[in-house]
Amino acid sequence: MLKNYRIVLEYDGSRYDGWQKQGNTDRTIQGKIEGILERLAGEPIEVHGSGRTDAGVHALAQTANFHLNVKLSDLEIKEYLNQYLPEDISVIRLDKVPERFHSRLNAEEKTYLYQIETAGKKKVFERKYFYGFGRPLDVNAMKRASEYLIGEHDFKSFCSNKKMKKTTVRNVKRIEFQEKGSQLFIRFTGNGFLHHMVRILMGTLIEVGERKKSPEQMNVILKAMNRSEAGFTAPAEGLFLEKVSYKA
Incomplete structure (x- = not known):
């Protein structure tokens, strides 16, 4: 059976x-x-x-x-x-x-973790797991920008799939920042994420942290629903799928 x-x-x-x-x-x-x-x-x-x-x-x-x-x-x-x-x-x-359980269809929310090293060189034994940005970031500006992303929005600007036929509306529930010395950890929790969405969100927040974009621009980017308005796609090595939550 x-x-x-x-x-x-x-x-x-x-x-x-x-x-x-x-x-x-x-x-x-x-x-x-x-x-x-x-x-x-x-x-x-x-x-x-x-x-x-x-x-x-x-x-x-x-x-x-x-x-x-x-x-x-x-x-x-x-x-x-x-x-x-x-x-x-x-x-x-x-x-x-149970027979009807499906890991994707029954998922309630997912949390992704992104790790950035702002020091000039990554630690040798962590080099495959951090984005070696190598310069200071304005984390407070990044936090202010992230507030525009919380809630249910159309995240088309943050999707790399230009031929996406299904809805690009997602609900981002939390974005949390944690600093440990020169290392920055950002967690994104939501009901689902589009292709490259977390990495594009991350790249856009980094551009805010570099002061290339203002925190208020995040709202403009969301409303544009145009990938070219958002920031770069942050490298893969800093990203972890940290947790998938299901109903009890």
């Missing part, structure tokens, strides 16, 4: 072409997991992720689900996956969930 399993994963996205399986590469997170599950089950298994992290983006807690019929305990399935997954991908939790 097929059972629905949920897994929570952490991975270093540095050497991968993103979450989503693609025909022209075998370097995807979804592809690695499906390959191991196919070996276990003796047939193709489809893994559904809560969202598609881009090439180079990391995850502290990506959620996914799949259906499987094997005579193994939850712990044995988890151990099997971790035995054969590369060292930069790990299943940190696995459990059975």
Whole structure:
């Protein structure tokens, strides 16, 4: 009998072409997991992720689900996956969930973390996980700009998919800033995010922090609904999918 399993994963996205399986590469997170599950089950298994992290983006807690019929305990399935997954991908939790559970469709909100190093050089052992901006930022101006983004808005200006046919309206619930010495941590929590949306929001906030844009311009950019009005797309290495929340 097929059972629905949920897994929570952490991975270093540095050497991968993103979450989503693609025909022209075998370097995807979804592809690695499906390959191991196919070996276990003796047939193709489809893994559904809560969202598609881009090439180079990391995850502290990506959620996914799949259906499987094997005579193994939850712990044995988890151990099997971790035995054969590369060292930069790990299943940190696995459990059975109701048949109707879907990791993407049932997600209530997601939190992304972006990490910036403002010192002249990144710390050697953190170099793959921070954007090495290398210059001071006006964090107070960035905070003021972020206030315009809170709530339900059309975020078309912050979407890199020009052919997007579905709605570009999203609800950003919180943007939180934390400073530790020369390092800046920004968390974005919302009900969902568009293609490259967090990285474009981040790039635009950085331009505010550089004083290339004023905090008040954020409202103008939102209303323009034009990608060219927003800032640059911040690099992937600073971005983590930190948390995916579901109803209890």
